[in-house]
Amino acid sequence: MLVGVSQVVAGEVYEGAEKCKTCHSAAAKGEPYKVWAKQKHRQAYASLASDEAKKIGKEKGIDDPQKSEKCLKCHETAFGVPAAEKGKKFDETLGVQCETCHGAGGKHVAARLKEEDEEEGEPKLKDISAKGEITHLPGPDVCEKCHNKESPTYKPFDYVKFVKEIAHIDPRRKHAADWIDKLPEEVKKK
Ligand code: HEC
Ligand code: HEC
Ligand code: HEC
Ligand code: HEC
Numbered sequence: 001m002l003v004g005v006s007q008v009v010a011g012e013v014y015e016g017a018e019k020c021k022t023c024h025s026a027a028a029k030g031e032p033y034k035v036w037a038k039q040k041h042r043q044a045y046a047s048l049a050s051d052e053a054k055k056i057g058k059e060k061g062i063d064d065p066q067k068s069e070k071c072l073k074c075h076e077t078a079f080g081v082p083a084a085e086k087g088k089k090f091d092e093t094l095g096v097q098c099e100t101c102h103g104a105g106g107k108h109v110a111a112r113l114k115e116e117d118e119e120e121g122e123p124k125l126k127d128i129s130a131k132g133e134i135t136h137l138p139g140p141d142v143c144e145k146c147h148n149k150e151s152p153t154y155k156p157f158d159y160v161k162f163v164k165e166i167a168h169i170d171p172r173r174k175h176a177a178d179w180i181d182k183l184p185e186e187v188k189k190k
Contacts, residue, residue: 018091019089020033035167039165041095045075046093075096076095076096077097101138101143125172144157164180
């Protein structure tokens with residue numbers, strides 16, 4: 001269910017968005033990978049090479065924002081996480097990826113791969129929220145780790161408005177169209 005908020009799950013290893021793509025790009029599932037790939041989070045690392053980024057960097061005495069922890073900590077996934085906790089194909093240049101919001105996917109990927117092997121035919125929609133594999137609905141606490149005044153380009157953060165911009169809802173789940181507006185106040189303000 002799309003209630004609860006980020007009970008962020010310790011998923012062991014960060015696999016990277018290309019791994020998630022293998023199971024999360026079908027149109028029938030709301031194609032989260034394709035939605036993400038077209039949005040700004042995907043560009044977060046690349047945009048540290050823009051003229052604007054260089055200008056911001058210069059004012060702070062940073063030569064190359066793509067190499068500075070002062071910028072990377074919010075512009076890439078799993079910044080500062082040891083290599084042993086990242087999958088072999090994990091690619092930092094893909095910017096703010098799935099696991100920034102959903103938590104490390106190692107346990108989830110392993111469990112889903114195993115189940116696929118045991119199943120015949122097209123896999124059916126499963127409710128895995130209760131299994132504690134991965135965070136289903138990342139709440140404002142997750143976003144505000146980066147969407148805060150430490151960002152040199154800070155735009156006032158509004159959870160409901162911003163989530164709508166990045167929405168990648170699974171149509172099979174039949175959420176009410178206005179589910180986000182109906183989240184309890186304590187969730188929206190958390
Ligand atoms: C790891 C840091 C990080 C986290 C966590 C994060 N974001 Fe972002 N977000 C960014 C960065 C960086 C950009 C700008 C990327 C760029 O333009 O290069 C961005 C851009 C956006 C934009 C586009 C804003 C615009 O100016 O067009 C939206 C909408 C957004 N984020 C929503 C969210 C929501 C909702 C959450 C939580 C569910 C979230 N973000 C979590 C770093 C983060
Ligand atoms: C081997 C296939 C597979 C891979 C790889 C995979 N997933 Fe999933 N994922 C599933 C299945 C199956 C579900 C259950 C919903 C459904 O049937 O689509 C699911 C559900 C989810 C959910 C909803 C959780 C809930 O509580 O309902 C999220 C969020 C998610 N995946 C994120 C990811 C992320 C992030 C990655 C990459 C690190 C990833 N998945 C990789 C198969 C996969
Ligand atoms: C605390 C997290 C955080 C840090 C640190 C951070 N950024 Fe960002 N950055 C964001 C977020 C979030 C956005 C999306 C817009 C906003 O709210 O600032 C963003 C957007 C941007 C953009 C795109 C602006 C646009 O119009 O889309 C540029 C360029 C940028 N940042 C450069 C930098 C540089 C250079 C540094 C290092 C000096 C840096 N950022 C450090 C979080 C951060
Ligand atoms: C910036 C944060 C953020 C990023 C990055 C992100 N998600 Fe999500 N994801 C959310 C939020 C918030 C929700 C709940 C609202 C929604 O469905 O859009 C969600 C919901 C989901 C769901 C459940 C959909 C449903 O209707 O129940 C799946 C599956 C999922 N994401 C997979 C992914 C995958 C795969 C990627 C990367 C390709 C990804 N997400 C990237 C924040 C994020």
